[in-house]
Amino acid sequence: MVAATQEKTWTVGELAEELGVTTRTLRHYEAEGLLAPRRAGQNRVYTARDRARLRLILRGRRFGMTLAECREIVDMYDGAESSERLQLTTLLARLDDISADLRRRQDDLRRTLAEVGEVAGQCRRRLDELV
């Protein structure tokens, strides 16, 4: 098992393809400080950790988080390994704020979904009447 420590990596093209975005998006995220892939010479090398970060970002984007908000969240993964009480306490407070915000959005989504269901129900009733 000589090669057991060789973790899988991706090129920009591969990772972009796999997650359904363009390479431009990956370079943009890097420019905005959301990703920081290794380099093999000039070329970017993405690890499984980079890939996980990217998936978090893309997931957030799908329900309206800005890149700045995404960055704040992924950065917290690193901050949570701090050893300073003040840092951890501050981070924890921020995380609570973020959770509250996400729950509000969850509520907005839930209500919207409910109302879409209402309209669908109304459609079905009118279709029944048309028999």
Added chain:
Amino acid sequence: MVAATQEKTWTVGELAEELGVTTRTLRHYEAEGLLAPRRAGQNRVYTARDRARLRLILRGRRFGMTLAECREIVDMYDGAESSERLQLTTLLARLDDISADLRRRQDDLRRTLAEVGEVAGQCRRRLDELV
């Protein structure tokens, strides 16, 4: 009860203020065909119905719906009162698509919230270790 049929109305400024947006936003939504308030001469007059539409729109915006998506949904409220079978059937299919999309976003949100909770938990554990 002579005046019982006089429903409450709002001016742009009043409605914007009440819902926490600017008047520019209301005029923009009108230009994009999401709202169509009555006029009293030149001035816009918003009814409770307009207000309800606006609340739906703003709610959708909060979790990442575009104005075009918002318009499609609010327009369906009107379409659901159609009397043509084909119209209703088409609308119903579209509503199912939208519901599926919203549920995906709901899932994305749920997962993100869970992971934020994970990070918070990790913070708390590290804080405990620091006693």
Added chain:
DNA sequence: TCCTTCCTTGACGTTAACGTCAACGTAAAG
């Protein structure tokens, strides 16, 4: 060697969703 494919950086373009400013009308208050 040449060709293709993938990568790089840099720079300008585009779209959505408003912000901002100008120039003007009008109705109530002082």
Added chain:
DNA sequence: CTTTACGTTGACGTTAACGTCAAGGAAGGA
């Protein structure tokens, strides 16, 4: 009658999140 506080339209500006070239480098196959 003028000031103040709304309202109107029109037009240009701004920000975020990429899209879209352009120009070039490095690796591998025919």
